[in-house]
Amino acid sequence: MxxxxxxxxxxxxxxxxxxxxxxxxxxxxxxxHGTTAPADAAPGFSVVTLNLHHDRDDWPRRRVQIVETLRRLQPDAIALQEVLQHESLPNQATWLARELGYQSHFVTTDPPSHKRRYGIALLTRTEMLEDGETMLHPLEDHRTAGFARVMVGDQPLNLYFTHLYWAPDGAATRSQQLADLLAYVDATAGDAPSLIAGDFNADATAPELDALHAGWEDAWGALHPDADVAASSTLNPAYFSVPARVDHVFAQRGRLRPVEAELLFAEPDADGTWASDHRGLLVRFSLATDAEPAAEPETP
Known part of the structure; x- marks a missing residue:
């Protein structure tokens, strides 16, 4: 026994x-995916930027794919452009936030009394400690930038989001809007590290974005320096005949270190429905210190 x-x-x-x-x-x-890390590792943070294409092309079907993908990935923040609400359409950002269990900060130049309101938004998994917004010149273009501060571990992090002027010949306007955005960052960032996400309607190396190059790092470009234009395009080729990378996440140099960047919604769903006319961009960062080396780019 x-x-x-x-x-x-x-x-x-x-x-x-x-x-x-x-x-x-x-x-x-x-x-x-950065949700758990060893105690001695630098804290991580993930952000998605996505142009929603407002309510075109069967939004009720498109939103299913968007929610399923974002729910699976659980990014810490989601920057959205072309966010719409009207009499028969609940605010798209508010709806997505409710489905995902996130907080939402919607920014628009349309008065609250208007039934139709159009703008940009930021969704976050954790509480926004502070938020704000600013208008970008020229005011007749109705462009804005938004801001929120969140905590990553015991470190505050500033999140800025925007959508710049669209026209191909609008470089001067985008340059002016970017100058307004960077002035807003200077006025609100304090000592916390910052990132900027959104649809810039220009390549990261375009002259109108020169003001970013000294203090900010293009996350996708840093990690995929040799990727060709078609592979990097954030414009959905089902909608656009000319590829271009216009949706970006920029990280403050020396404060945030990009470690992974991938395109989302690069294929339609099983029924052939595309999530948007843009691809989404997901970037994961570690909160770097000045002593940490720069991120090594991946081989595409």
């Missing part, structure tokens, strides 16, 4: 070890 008891006890211990080991793949996945 003693030998049988010893065998049974050994089996129980072995079973317990198997049960303890079972969650390790899930833990590995959590580490990969």
């Amino acid at each position: 003693d030998r049988l008891h010893r065998v049974a006890a050994s089996l129980l211990v072995y079973s317990g070890l198997l049960l303890c080991a079972a969650p390790l793949p899930a833990l590995a996945g959590a580490l990969e």
Whole structure:
């Protein structure tokens, strides 16, 4: 009987070890997506930027794919452009935030009394400690930039989001709007690190974005320096014949280190419905210190 008891006890211990080991793949996945990290690792943060294409092309069908993808990825923040609401359409950002369990900050030049309101928004998984907004010149273009501050571990992080003028010949207007945005960053950022996300309607290397190059790093460009234009395009080729990378996430140099960048919604759903006329961009960062080396670019 003693030998049988010893065998049974050994089996129980072995079973317990198997049960303890079972969650390790899930833990590995959590580490990969930045939701859990070793105690001595730099805290991570993930952000998605996506132009929603307002309510065109069957929004009720498109939003299903958007919600499913964002729910799976669980980014820490989501910057949205072309956000719309009207009499028969609840605010798209508010709706998405409710479906995902996020907070929402909607920015527009349309008065609250208007039934139709159009603008940009930021969604965050955690509480926004502070938020704000500013208008961009020329005022007749009705462009804005928004801001929110969140905590990443014990570190505050500033999130800025915008959508610049669209026309191909509008470089001077975009340059002016960017100058307004950077002035707003200077006035509100304090000592916290910052990132800027949105649809800039220009390539990251375009002359009108020169003011960003000294203090800000283009996350996709840093991680995929040799990717060709078609592979990097954030314009959906099902809608646009000429590829272009116009949706960006810029990180403050020396404060945020991009570690991963990927395009989202690059394929339609099973029914052939595209999520948007733009691809989304997901970027993951670590909160860097001045002593940390710059991120090594990936081989595409």
